[in-house]
Amino acid sequence: MTALSTSERHPSRNxxxxxxxxxxxxxxxxxxxxxxxxxAGVGGQWCDYRIHCAWSDDLxxxxxxxxxxxxxxxxRLAAVNELLAMVNGKLWVGHFDLANEDRLxxxxxxxxxxGARGATVEQLEDLLDVAIHESERYYPAFQYVIWGGRxxxxxxxxxxxxxxxxx
Numbered sequence: 001m002t003a004l005s006t007s008e009r010h011p012s013r014n015x016x017x018x019x020x021x022x023x024x025x026x027x028x029x030x031x032x033x034x035x036x037x038x039x040a041g042v043g044g045q046w047c048d049y050r051i052h053c054a055w056s057d058d059l060x061x062x063x064x065x066x067x068x069x070x071x072x073x074x075x076r077l078a079a080v081n082e083l084l085a086m087v088n089g090k091l092w093v094g095h096f097d098l099a100n101e102d103r104l105x106x107x108x109x110x111x112x113x114x115g116a117r118g119a120t121v122e123q124l125e126d127l128l129d130v131a132i133h134e135s136e137r138y139y140p141a142f143q144y145v146i147w148g149g150r151x152x153x154x155x156x157x158x159x160x161x162x163x164x165x166x167x
Contacts, residue, residue, distance in 0.1 A: 015062045015111075015119035016055050022124055023051075042066075042132060046139040049132065060114040064094075065106050066131040070142055072103040079145050080105070083152035087138050090160070093130050096138070105142050107131045 016038050023030045023040045028051075030040035040051040047069040054063045072080045080098060084105070088095045094109030109127065113119055141159035144150040150158075 013118050014055055014057070015113065015124060016053055018119060018121055019053050019062075019124050022121065022128065044132060044136050044139075046136060046143075049135055051128070051131070060112065060116075062111045062113065062119060063108070064110070064127055064131065065108045066135050067102075067104045067106045068135055068139055068142065070105060070139070070146060072098060072105065072142075072146055074103075076146050077103070079152055080142065083141060083145050083155060086152055086156045087141065090156075091134060094134070096134075105138075107135050 014035060016032070016035070020030065020032055020038060023038075026042075028040045028042050030038060030051075032038045036055045036057070038053045040053075042049045042051055049069070050067040052065045052067070055061075056063070077098070084096050084098060094107055096105055096107050098105055109131070111119060111123070111127065138156075138159055141152075141155040144155035144158060145152055148155070
């Protein structure tokens with residue numbers, strides 16, 4: 001991801017202004033629907049991710065989500081919900097859930113900014129980095145469970161396997 005220069009920058013009160021700059025600097029397709037809402041598309045290794053950001057001035061909160069382009073068939077909902085619980089137990093920031101209406105695994109996180117002048121560029125870049133990294137990391141586990149019919153424990157073990165050494 002392209003980082004924005006932070007010299008001489010002061011946080012915007014509305015973090016979507018800064019998020020839009022970050023998204024644009026990475027040449028990601030995006031649309032700003034209003035002062036409170038923005039969507040973007042990010043290409044990943046496994047699929048295209050749909051980023052959605054919503055700002056609540058009343059709560060001083062930025063709600064962020066990153067949806068994976070993989071719909072869960074009804075017959076696999078129980079297994080995917082078990083996988084979600086396992087994955088969420090491994091995350092430090094945010095969580096994955098499954099929206100009932102579209103059945104897309106989605107990484108979500110809300111940043112509370114009450115008392116702050118706004119979110120910094122670094123905070124928002126970190127949020128994007130974490131969401132994309134975790135989505136890329138666990139996408140194969142969702143695939144194993146949804147289309148491979150594998151048990152969630154086996155799928156998560158395969159997804160978090162980290163090779164050691166060089167081949």
